[in-house]
Amino acid sequence: MLLMSGSYHTIQGAEKNPSYTVAVNDPIAPELGEVQMHAVKPKAPVVGRVVSTESCMQGRSASFVRHVSIDVSGTPLAGSFRAGQAFGVIAPGEDGRGKAHAVRLYSLACPTLGEDGSGNVVSTTVKRVIDEYSAEKETDDQEAHHLFLGVCSNYLCDLKVGDEVLVTGPAGKRFLLPADPSKHDYLFIATGTGIAPYYGMVRELLQGSGDPASSEIHLVMGTPYTTDLLYDEYFASMAEEHEGFHYHRVISRSDVRREYVDRYIDREMDSTFRSFFSNPRTLMYLCGLEGMESGMYRMLARHGLSEGFVEVKEPLTLEEHETWDAKSMKRNVKSGPRSLVEVY
Numbered sequence: 632m633l634l635m636s637g638s639y640h641t642i643q644g645a646e647k648n649p650s651y652t653v654a655v656n657d658p659i660a661p662e663l664g665e666v667q668m669h670a671v672k673p674k675a676p677v678v679g680r681v682v683s684t685e686s687c688m689q690g691r692s693a694s695f696v697r698h699v700s701i702d703v704s705g706t707p708l709a710g711s712f713r714a715g716q717a718f719g720v721i722a723p724g725e726d727g728r729g730k731a732h733a734v735r736l737y738s739l740a741c742p743t744l745g746e747d748g749s750g751n752v753v754s755t756t757v758k759r760v761i762d763e764y765s766a767e768k769e770t771d772d773q774e775a776h777h778l779f780l781g782v783c784s785n786y787l788c789d790l791k792v793g794d795e796v797l798v799t800g801p802a803g804k805r806f807l808l809p810a811d812p813s814k815h816d817y818l819f820i821a822t823g824t825g826i827a828p829y830y831g832m833v834r835e836l837l838q839g840s841g842d843p844a845s846s847e848i849h850l851v852m853g854t855p856y857t858t859d860l861l862y863d864e865y866f867a868s869m870a871e872e873h874e875g876f877h878y879h880r881v882i883s884r885s886d887v888r889r890e891y892v893d894r895y896i897d898r899e900m901d902s903t904f905r906s907f908f909s910n911p912r913t914l915m916y917l918c919g920l921e922g923m924e925s926g927m928y929r930m931l932a933r934h935g936l937s938e939g940f941v942e943v944k945e946p947l948t949l950e951e952h953e954t955w956d957a958k959s960m961k962r963n964v965k966s967g968p969r970s971l972v973e974v975y
């Protein structure tokens with residue numbers, strides 16, 4: 632949809648809710664093109680086979696993350712994904728209520744053509760959920776403090792090459808590259824395993840079948856420690872090779888400077904990001920921890936750069952962003968058409 636530059640319009644998605652009105656520059660929204668959904672549903676998963684599993688960690692770390700590749704050839708999943716979508720995994724066994732484990736989603740960490748170049752091998756970046764148990768509801772045992780292991784993440788990380796795994800998908804219809812990627816520039820923001828889809832998208836943009844994309848691409852990766860920087864060598868080498876690709880590491884528990892992705896972008900606004908947000912070609916992608924959105928939206932409002940990226944509904948206003956609290960933001964602030972968001 633093309634709209635007049637700089638004017639105010641009711642935009643895509645706003646049709647459903649006329650109280651959303653934003654100011655936008657031309658063009659406002661990416662054309663995402665066709666996408667397949669749920670070719671394989673959780674009720675009838677197909678069998679994939681693990682073809683590789685590698686640790687993503689750089690030295691000793693408090694986290695355990697693996698890059699796991701699964702062969703889905705001969706199933707309806709083969710060739711059905713686009714970079715940015717997710718696949719489902721069903722762990723064997725039953726949950727506490729005696730029911731088969733529910734499907735868990737994992738973002739594709741490979742380009743549309745898969746790890747093998749023909750869409751038969753999909754991959755993801757999976758982090759083991761490991762913690763000490765803590766009660767979440769009043770009915771939970773308040774005294775318990777045993778080891779808590781996430782069911783599916785640990786199952787997936789434990790799998791060995793050759794093991795079979797039940798898979799479903801594709802899932803997700805909006806967190807995608809535009810059908811014509813050359814029409815846009817990209818700000819990819821990740822926390823933790825939120826880097827997974829960008830590992831696929833950056834490979835697609837810079838090392839796909841045609842010439843490398845001429846788009847400007849900024850990747851901002853936030854982790855607690857440098858040892859948690861996933862695919863760090865790859866992104867650093869792409870930044871060396873491609874003038875238009877910029878890789879920003881943001882470390883939150885550094886002894887030197889404690890930084891979060893929104894504060895980093897705030898600090899670098901005048902030197903790097905203001906012109907990027909003001910550029911009508913720019914799309915912003917956010918992937919990773921739930922909660923990363925609110926800091927970004929507040930910061931964009933503070934800089935007067937919300938147009939197309941953030942939509943605010945009454946009674947909140949952009950001008951009064953300082954007064955936004957978590958509860959009111961959840962109800963009244965949402966992504967605009969130039970923001971693509973996958974948080975979990």
Ligand SMILES: Cc1cc2nc3c(=O)[nH]c(=O)nc-3n(C[C@H](O)[C@H](O)[C@H](O)COP(=O)(O)OP(=O)(O)OC[C@H]3O[C@@H](n4cnc5c(N)ncnc54)[C@H](O)[C@@H]3O)c2cc1C
Pocket residue numbers: 717735736737738739755756757758759760762763764765766767779780781782783784785824825827973974975
């Ligand atoms: C679209 C999408 C994409 C995703 N992509 C990825 C990805 O690329 N990589 C990735 O690693 N994950 C990804 N996830 C998350 C993934 O789907 C799973 O939620 C995650 O792996 C945890 O699943 P699990 O079965 O290991 O944990 P579960 O067994 O489901 O346990 C986690 C749940 O247990 C509870 N819990 C957590 N900690 C505690 C505690 N200390 N005490 C008591 N209860 C607790 C919480 O309610 C939590 O939801 C994605 C999710 C979505 C929706």
